[in-house]
Amino acid sequence: MRPVPDDLEAxxxxxxxTFIEHDQYAMWRRFRAERPVYRHAGDPGFWVxxxxxxxKRVYRDDQNxxxxxxxxxxxxxxxxxxxxxxxxxxxxxxxxxxxxxxxxESFSPRALQPVMDRxxxxxxxLLDELIGAGTVDFAAQFADRVPIxxxxxxxxVPPSDHxxxxxxxxxxxxxxxxxxxxxxxxxxxxSILYYFAALAQDRRDEPRDDVVSALxxxxxxxQPLSDQEVALNSYSLMLGGDETxxxxxxxxxxxxxxxxxxxxALKDGSASxxxxxxxxxxxxxxxxxxxxxxxxxxxxxxxxxxxxxIVTLWNTAANRDESVxxxxxxxxxxxxxxxxxxxxxxxxxxxxxxxxxxxxxxMLEVLRGxxxxxxxxxPAKPIYSNALTGMSSLPASLxxxx
Numbered sequence: 001m002r003p004v005p006d007d008l009e010a011x012x013x014x015x016x017x018t019f020i021e022h023d024q025y026a027m028w029r030r031f032r033a034e035r036p037v038y039r040h041a042g043d044p045g046f047w048v049x050x051x052x053x054x055x056k057r058v059y060r061d062d063q064n065x066x067x068x069x070x071x072x073x074x075x076x077x078x079x080x081x082x083x084x085x086x087x088x089x090x091x092x093x094x095x096x097x098x099x100x101x102x103x104x105e106s107f108s109p110r111a112l113q114p115v116m117d118r119x120x121x122x123x124x125x126l127l128d129e130l131i132g133a134g135t136v137d138f139a140a141q142f143a144d145r146v147p148i149x150x151x152x153x154x155x156x157v158p159p160s161d162h163x164x165x166x167x168x169x170x171x172x173x174x175x176x177x178x179x180x181x182x183x184x185x186x187x188x189x190x191s192i193l194y195y196f197a198a199l200a201q202d203r204r205d206e207p208r209d210d211v212v213s214a215l216x217x218x219x220x221x222x223q224p225l226s227d228q229e230v231a232l233n234s235y236s237l238m239l240g241g242d243e244t245x246x247x248x249x250x251x252x253x254x255x256x257x258x259x260x261x262x263x264x265a266l267k268d269g270s271a272s273x274x275x276x277x278x279x280x281x282x283x284x285x286x287x288x289x290x291x292x293x294x295x296x297x298x299x300x301x302x303x304x305x306x307x308x309x310i311v312t313l314w315n316t317a318a319n320r321d322e323s324v325x326x327x328x329x330x331x332x333x334x335x336x337x338x339x340x341x342x343x344x345x346x347x348x349x350x351x352x353x354x355x356x357x358x359x360x361x362x363m364l365e366v367l368r369g370x371x372x373x374x375x376x377x378x379p380a381k382p383i384y385s386n387a388l389t390g391m392s393s394l395p396a397s398l399x400x401x402x
Contacts, residue, residue: 008035013048013312014073016384017178019288024389025329028317037301044077046291046310047303050317052324052341054300058292058313060346065292065311066092067348072173072387074185076291076310087232089240089348096347098220099233103351106154106211115153116358122146123362131370132400135377139394143249147359151241151352155234156203156210161195168192169242174385176392181384192238193231200230211237241352244286244343245359247383247390251284252360254394257376259331266368271334273368277360279333282325282340285316288389290344315341316389372399 004027005011011027012018018027031038031050038048049055058065068084068091070076081090088099105111123146130136148166149159157165171188175181196212203213215230225233256263265271291312298305305311319340320328343350350356367374378395 004030008038009041013040014042014077014386016174016386019386019389020178020382020384024316025320028314028320032317032321037303037305039303040312042077044079044310046073046076046312047300047305048312048314049300050314050321051301052318052321055313055315055318055341056345057300058311059341059344059348062092062347064294064296064298066295067292068092069293071290071292071348073289073291073312074173074387076293076312083232083236086226086229087236088351089236092347095221099225099229100351102214102218102220103211103233103237106214107351107354111209112154112354115150118153119146119150119359120362122149123359124366127363127366127370127398131398133398135395135397137393138253138396138398139246139250139392142363143246146363147242147245147249148238150245150355150359151238154211154241154355155238156208156212157199157238165192165195165238166242168195169239170383170392172239173243173387174383176381176383178384189235192235193228196231196234196238197227199234200227237352240350241355243388244281244350244352245356247286247388248280248284248342248356248360249363250380250391250394251286252280252363253374253396254376254380254391255280255283255331256374257396260373262331262333263374265333266364273361273364274357275336275338276333276364277357278338278340279331279335280360281342281356282319282335282338283331284390285319285340285342286388286390287342287344288316288385288387289314290348315344367398370398370401372401374398 001023002021004022028050036051040046040048070081071090075081084090126142148162152162168188168191171184199212200216203216207213207217212234215225215233266276289312294305294307294309296307322328343353375397377397380391381393383390383392
């Protein structure tokens with residue numbers, strides 16, 4: 001990796017290569033110490049927040065900040081999000097509350113129980129194949145398969161289409177090489193929306209016990225959601241339900257290799273699976289950044305930010321803030337308290353948080369009982385994105401417990 005430039009203004013946070021070519025955590029330490037509220041150049045420019053307290057403040061303030069002009073760099077810099085007012089993550093106010101309530105009903109314990117049962121069986125079956133099998137690609141052979149299947153089960157996507165949607169998901173916000181993926185990303189998102197619009201039509205005609213059926217057949221404010229609204233919210237749920245779990249699963253294997261004492265702590269029970277899940281989420285923070293637009297002039301960290309400005313919230317920086325997380329650069333699975341923001345915070349807190357934690361927990365339970373030690377066996381392949389961080393490939397060995 002190249003050193004972080006002496007002049008932080010030379011850092012281009014819109015370029016996915018920035019996070020591959022530099023140690024992003026060293027970069028964030030510099031920003032927190034020197035420019036915690038930073039105006040990034042560009043047309044349009046945008047504000048960059050890297051301290052935990054500042055990021056948390058904006059997440060929970062939906063009076064002065066809105067998501068309806070985009071919530072990731074790609075849409076914020078474009079000036080608009082076509083899903084605004086229709087897709088939950090880029091909708092505020094009463095409409096946000098109404099759609100969120102509808103979706104939360106589909107995440108009830110009754111609705112989730114069969115999905116959780118299939119998750120547990122799938123996790124054990126796949127890991128049993130990998131434990132003791134020598135060098136495997138943990139990403140391709142496990143992490144690529146479990147989260148997408150789980151969220152597709154919940155949405156009602158048939159198993160025959162899981163691979164298609166995984167492939168599209170991987171292209172929607174990232175790529176596996178350093179080239180310009182703007183067109184590929186756009187086409188992937190459109191393809192996902194078309195897929196769910198067609199599924200919404202099917203579920204209106206023949207409802208089933210799944211989330212797409214609930215979205216397609218339940219009234220909100222006395223009116224059914226349009227096919228576009230069903231498609232947009234299904235897309236958002238699938239993207240969120242896959243990316244965070246998949247990338248944090250892969251990252252956890254690398255973390256346990258790099259911090260073998262933490263693997264021993266999990267094995268001997270000195271740290272719980274539940275606390276390990278939270279530390280994995282904090283340490284990996286797959287959703288690198290979200291953003292908002294200001295609705296009024298605001299002051300943050302002594303900087304005056306004008307109305308209608310883009311403000312970006314860097315989870316990867318906030319979750320390594322030393323003032324909140326002692327030894328922030330260490331992976332410590334017994335860390336407490338651990339109030340990370342890997343799943344967001346405030347009104348737009350991740351709907352799939354329970355699912356992400358359940359998936360990681362199921363994985364750790366099987367690994368803890370069946371694996372003696374974990375070894376990373378070759379160079380990992382990073383993803384390229386200015387919204388997500390993680391790996392698309394990770395050669396690893398899972399030695400069986402004796």
